[in-house]
Amino acid sequence: MAHKGILLSLDAPVRATVTVRTNRGDASFVLSEAQPGRRLSRTGGQIWIERTAWSEVITDDTREDDFPSMAAAPDGSVWVVWLSHGRRADEIRVRRHDGQVWSSVMKAVDEPGDYHSPQVAVAGDGRVWVIWGANENGNWNLLARSYADGVWSDSERLTRSAFPDINPRVTTDKQGRIWLVWQGFRQGNSDIYLRYLENNVWSDIIRVTDDPANDWEPSVATDAEGNAYVAWDTYRNGNYDVYMRKCSKGELGPEIPLAISANFEAHASVACDSQGRVWVAWNEGGPNWGKDYPGGIGSGIYDVRRLRVVCYDGEDLARPAGTLRTRLFSQVSGGRDLPYLTVDSADRPWLFFRHKQSRRYELPDGRITSQAVWGVYATHYDGQTWAAPTFMPNSYGHNDQRLSVCFTRWGEMWVAYAGDGRTYRSPEPFNNEVYVGRVRVPPGPPVEHVFAELEPDRDPKALPQRRPPPQKEPYEISLGEKTYKLLWGDLHRHTDISWDGPNDGSLQDMYRYAIDAADLDFVATTDHGAGQGREYPWWRTQKCADMYEVRGFFTPLFGYERSVRYPFGHRNVIQPVRGIHPVTVFKDVHGLKGLAPDDTERLWAALVPSQNVVIPHTSATNMGTNWSSHNPELERLVEIHQGARNSYECEGGPKAIAEGTPDAVAQGYAPSGFVWNALGKGYRMGFVSSSDHGSTHLGFAAVFAESRSRQAIFEALKKRRTYAASDFIILDMRMGKHFMGEEFETSSLPALSVRAKGVHSLLRVDVIKNSSVIYTKKGDGKQMEFEFMDAQPTSGPSYYYVRVIQDDPNYRDKMQ
Numbered sequence: 001m002a003h004k005g006i007l008l009s010l011d012a013p014v015r016a017t018v019t020v021r022t023n024r025g026d027a028s029f030v031l032s033e034a035q036p037g038r039r040l041s042r043t044g045g046q047i048w049i050e051r052t053a054w055s056e057v058i059t060d061d062t063r064e065d066d067f068p069s070m071a072a073a074p075d076g077s078v079w080v081v082w083l084s085h086g087r088r089a090d091e092i093r094v095r096r097h098d099g100q101v102w103s104s105v106m107k108a109v110d111e112p113g114d115y116h117s118p119q120v121a122v123a124g125d126g127r128v129w130v131i132w133g134a135n136e137n138g139n140w141n142l143l144a145r146s147y148a149d150g151v152w153s154d155s156e157r158l159t160r161s162a163f164p165d166i167n168p169r170v171t172t173d174k175q176g177r178i179w180l181v182w183q184g185f186r187q188g189n190s191d192i193y194l195r196y197l198e199n200n201v202w203s204d205i206i207r208v209t210d211d212p213a214n215d216w217e218p219s220v221a222t223d224a225e226g227n228a229y230v231a232w233d234t235y236r237n238g239n240y241d242v243y244m245r246k247c248s249k250g251e252l253g254p255e256i257p258l259a260i261s262a263n264f265e266a267h268a269s270v271a272c273d274s275q276g277r278v279w280v281a282w283n284e285g286g287p288n289w290g291k292d293y294p295g296g297i298g299s300g301i302y303d304v305r306r307l308r309v310v311c312y313d314g315e316d317l318a319r320p321a322g323t324l325r326t327r328l329f330s331q332v333s334g335g336r337d338l339p340y341l342t343v344d345s346a347d348r349p350w351l352f353f354r355h356k357q358s359r360r361y362e363l364p365d366g367r368i369t370s371q372a373v374w375g376v377y378a379t380h381y382d383g384q385t386w387a388a389p390t391f392m393p394n395s396y397g398h399n400d401q402r403l404s405v406c407f408t409r410w411g412e413m414w415v416a417y418a419g420d421g422r423t424y425r426s427p428e429p430f431n432n433e434v435y436v437g438r439v440r441v442p443p444g445p446p447v448e449h450v451f452a453e454l455e456p457d458r459d460p461k462a463l464p465q466r467r468p469p470p471q472k473e474p475y476e477i478s479l480g481e482k483t484y485k486l487l488w489g490d491l492h493r494h495t496d497i498s499w500d501g502p503n504d505g506s507l508q509d510m511y512r513y514a515i516d517a518a519d520l521d522f523v524a525t526t527d528h529g530a531g532q533g534r535e536y537p538w539w540r541t542q543k544c545a546d547m548y549e550v551r552g553f554f555t556p557l558f559g560y561e562r563s564v565r566y567p568f569g570h571r572n573v574i575q576p577v578r579g580i581h582p583v584t585v586f587k588d589v590h591g592l593k594g595l596a597p598d599d600t601e602r603l604w605a606a607l608v609p610s611q612n613v614v615i616p617h618t619s620a621t622n623m624g625t626n627w628s629s630h631n632p633e634l635e636r637l638v639e640i641h642q643g644a645r646n647s648y649e650c651e652g653g654p655k656a657i658a659e660g661t662p663d664a665v666a667q668g669y670a671p672s673g674f675v676w677n678a679l680g681k682g683y684r685m686g687f688v689s690s691s692d693h694g695s696t697h698l699g700f701a702a703v704f705a706e707s708r709s710r711q712a713i714f715e716a717l718k719k720r721r722t723y724a725a726s727d728f729i730i731l732d733m734r735m736g737k738h739f740m741g742e743e744f745e746t747s748s749l750p751a752l753s754v755r756a757k758g759v760h761s762l763l764r765v766d767v768i769k770n771s772s773v774i775y776t777k778k779g780d781g782k783q784m785e786f787e788f789m790d791a792q793p794t795s796g797p798s799y800y801y802v803r804v805i806q807d808d809p810n811y812r813d814k815m816q
Contacts, residue, residue, distance in 0.1 A: 007052065007393050022047060036378075036390050036440050039331075053378070053415065055393050055437035058095055058102060062086070064432045064536040065093070068416035070404040071172065073122040078408060080416050081108060081120040081130050082434045085536055088579075090115040092132050094147075097436075108132070108145055108152070114543060116140070119168050123197060124176015131158065131168055131180060133547075140164040140547050142182060146200075158195060158202065161186060165193075166547055173222035181208070181218040181230050188553030190214040190515075192232045194247060208245055208252065211236045213467075214516055216266065217508075223272040231258070231268040231280050235516040238468030239289055240266040242282045244312070257460040258282075258310060258317065264289035264299065265308070266512070269341040271349065274446060278312040279349045281339035290517025293696045294644075296810045300694055301505035301513055302399075302496075305335040307353055308458075309381075311451060317460070318451035322385040324351075332377055332389050334358075342405045344413065347446040350380045350439075352403055352415070355389075358502045372502030374399055376417050378439060383447035394419040394435050398537075399496040400506035401432075413439045430534060471519045472728040477704060479739055484704040484721065486730065487713065489522035490514065491559065491615060491701050492572055492639060492690030497527040497537045498561075503694055507540065511548045511556070518697055522555040522713050526572045530560035530582045542578050555708050566670050568600050569625030572639070572690075574613040576714050583607060600629040607634055613717045615639050615688065619675060620648045620657055622668025627678045637717060640675050640724050641689040643698030650676040650771065654803070655811055676771045679799055686720030686741050687801070698810065700725045704739070726808065730757040733802055740801075749793040755785045758806035766803040770794075779806075 010018070014032040027042035027049070034040060034051040041048050058080065059065035068082040078097045083090055089112035096103040109115065114135035121129050128147040133140050142158040142165050159165040163185040170180050178197040183190055192208040192215045209215045213236035222228050228247040233240045241260040246253040259265040264285030271279045284306040286299025293300045309324055310317050328336060335356030342350050354374040376395035379387050395417050403417035415437045420430045456462055475486040493514070494504040504510070507525065514523040525545065531537025538560075545556035558575040560582045573582070583606045588596035596602065607614065614631070617639035618624050641647040646657040651671055659669045678685065688701035702723045705716040716722065720741030723731050733740045736750030756765060762779030767788055775788050790800075 009054075020047070020049075036387070036442075039388050050388070050390065051440075052391050052393050053437035053439045055415075055435045057394070057433050057435050059084070059093075059434045061431050061433065065434045066418045066432045067117060067402055068404055068418060068434045069119045069170075070406045070414060070416040070436075071120045071122045071128075071170075072406040072408045072414070073128070074124070074126055074409065076409045078406065078414050078436075079120050079122065079128055080434070080436060081118045082416075082418070083115060083118055085539060087112075088535070088539065089113060092118045092130060094120070094130065106147075108147075109134075109155070114546070116543065116547065117166065117168055119170040119180075121170040121172050121178045123172065123178055123200070125200075127200065129170075129178055129197065131170060133166055133168065135543070135546055138546065138549075140166055142168055142180075144202075156202075159184065159193075159205075163187070163550055164547055167217050169219055171220050171222055171228075173226045173228070174224055175226045177226065179220050179222060179228045181220045183216055183218060183232075185550045185553075188550055190216065192218045192230060194220070194228070194230060196228070196250075203250065206247065206250065206252065208232075208247075209234070209243075209255075216240070216512065217268070219268050219270045221270045221272045221278070223276050223278070224274060225276070229270050229272065229278050231270040231282075233266040233268055233282070236467060237465055239287070240264050240512070240516075242266070242268045242280065244268075244270065244278070244280060256312065257465070258312070259284075259308065259458065260460050260463050260465055261458060262287040267338050269339045271341045271343045273343045273347040273349070274345075275347060276314065279309065279341055279343060280312065281307060281309045281341040281351055283337060283339065284308050290513045290696045292698055292810055294694065296698065298696055300503060301509055301696060302335065302356075302503045305337045305356070307336050307339050307351065309339075309341070309349065309351065310454070311449070317454055319454055320349075320381050320386070321450040321452040322381060324379075324381075324386050327379065327386040328389060335374075337374065337399065338402065340403055340405060342407075342413075344380075344407065344441050345411050345446075346442070346444050347449070348380045348382060348442075350378060350405070350413070351386075352376060352378045352392075352405065354399070354401070356399075356502065371422075371499050372399075372496060373397065373422050374401070376403060376415075378415070381449075383449045390439070392417060392435075392437055394433070396420065396422050397432065398506070400508050411441060413441050415439060430536070432536065473730070475730050475732075477732060477739070482706060484706055484716075485708075487521035487703045487705050487708060487716075488518075488728065489520050489524075489557075489701045489703060489713070490518065490691050490699065491524045491557070491574060491688055492526050492561070492617060492642065492692050492699070493523055494527055494561075494693050495525060497531045497541065498693075499528060499532060500693060501527065507544045511544065513696060514556075515548070515554055520554070520700075521708055522557055522703075524557040524559035524572070524574055526559045526561040528561050528563050529584065533582065533584050538582065546578065549710075552708055555710055555713060557710060557713065562603070563623070564595065564599060566622045566624050566668065566673070567626040567628060568595070569616050569673075570618055570623040571603075571635075572615045572617060573607065574615065574714070574717065576611060576710070580610050580612075604629075604631040604634060607631075613637060613714065617642060617690065617692070618645060618648065618667065619673035619678070620670050621645075621664075621673065622670065624648070624670050624673035626670070626672045627681055627683065630678070630681070630683050632684060635683070636686060636720055637688050637722060638675055638678065638685045639690050640687045641699060641726065642692045643689070643695035643726065644692035648673065648675055649803075650674050654805060680771055682797065684720075684743060684799070686717075686722040687724040688722050689724035689726060698726055700728070702731070726811065727759045727806065729759060729804055729806060731755070731802070731804060735800065749790055752788045752790070752800060752802075753786075754788070754802055756802075756804045757783045758804065760806045760808055763805045763807055765805070767800065768803060769800050770798055782806075
């Protein structure tokens, strides 16, 4: 649903009549008629009126303010904490509303730093606790600090692991204890952990999960008896499923599976009502999330997003009888994401969520953009039906913005959320602010709920729990006295930060994909200009790369895409260290539509000091290059294939873009950009494959590195110890003692030795020399090993590589 109207803020008696005059007729209504969750239709349905929440901004527009958390104190005051970014550093800021006015801004942390996910909770004695993630010497830990009687305590460290502790969530029970849950990596595996604060003393750490698969993004709620319920999602069954566990008096109960279908089920939110029932909401996507897509068995990262809600009574699961999907689909069709669940004093569950809307825009400089915005909506269940969703004003923003809800001692519902200033009709400007809204809660006694049984294909009791086999097998080589591991990565992944990334998902979901669905060893987020040149998305991208670095196991790299049309070319820039700003496109009013004719040469000059790795892609299209400019020290690799589109190796090659095809119509056709033309010019570039927009699990950069450290992977990229793969195909190619990517001089050409192992049966291996196939060996099974001697060696420079073709069902019609 797209808002194509106006928002009115009115201060008038409830019996006042409002008249709106439009080119579709006039519409009048009495203010008291407009109630949350109810639409008023006028002029035959051409105009409708709905009551939104009242909201106000509590931040200023000089900084980027995001990720709020909110809590109510016993004295009726409301506390809000949020992340505030400016000048390449974060602050944790706090304000208090005493029932009449807001306090001035306080800082919960004395010095600016690298912070994330601040949370606030108020203990039973009124002491306010702020908990946040902090990057300390490259590792993320959780810290806490309390406030009472106008004085902040010293900071207290809550985690001390050498691996990241992230995604904290908090709540306070009716006994005044604060419960904290978070996601922590240990030895390459992510689990869920818990601590609680009682009498101002933190408990020991309780490990909620210990499965060898990764567990993600916990949520916590407490019942009237002080029992805590922790919900999370896990990859133990080869896709994301939702589980829950009860903690009573420090003791954990059994795990309770809530959603274990083949669908994507993640981002759980949990709440308890006065009857001791536990309500859980989560996102649901398609089956085989993040697997071969498009055209294969998988679902894309943001292919489908629905919402599910269940209720657990201590023994059984049920769903609300009123159909949530039907209610939402009629008014907010499209992606519905990141549920936040709470329950009011009448036991009505309230469901807040983010709704995706996409639209194409023409910017003032003539560029076309197709950005998406996500707005916050709220609905509630009255025991029989779900209310019409209510829009939260000024809530449009990026995909993974989070919100927080609290109830005051008088039963008022307060909501804190962020918006970045965009609207459905205007893609710019961006500036994130924190808003606080109040949602009217209908009065009345506790409602009587009507439930229904779970659908058979959603009932955990009727579905198996299976642990999937490994996706890839380890492989390593010895060169001289060194050992190199075969690592798998993706150097071209987008998120919703890109102007054309509405279906690429959030930064968090990108890392879920890389770590679990694709089982990568390294990844680079390469959004356009790291956010079209804006500081805040660049900072978030770089920060997340540090947050998700699990040293020795998984390594994010720093990078961005620099997008300049043919003949200059789209290039991904991979950076050796954090903190290097993207190089923007150079403009010249006398050049081609404002682009400086020497843009590429100026790019080389800007990148040389930091020694980046530059990777051109889609080279034989309107996004490509004619190879007129090249820097051999920077442009060490080329993306010869990508899962989203085609191969750009050579005309007529396997999966190559071809003139007159739908792909060529969509991308443009520029045959001078085929990679063989660059190699023919003497350019020495290694090969990688990548994903690009929308695609998953069909493009990999295979790298032989000494370790999984950033330095080792970057060195392997620089030395071209790489190959491009559409699957986990193992390839070991050498010439004598020289390995792939090396260049050498010789008076006696050694034999070419090849070892290959496919995921599917191998059809053939082609040996290419100087833009010609000089030998082909037919396959017989999944493995092949052979030596080849060039019977007609030529003087002067020559290059050799091999092309391995397997019987891949995704590409059978394109691998002739």
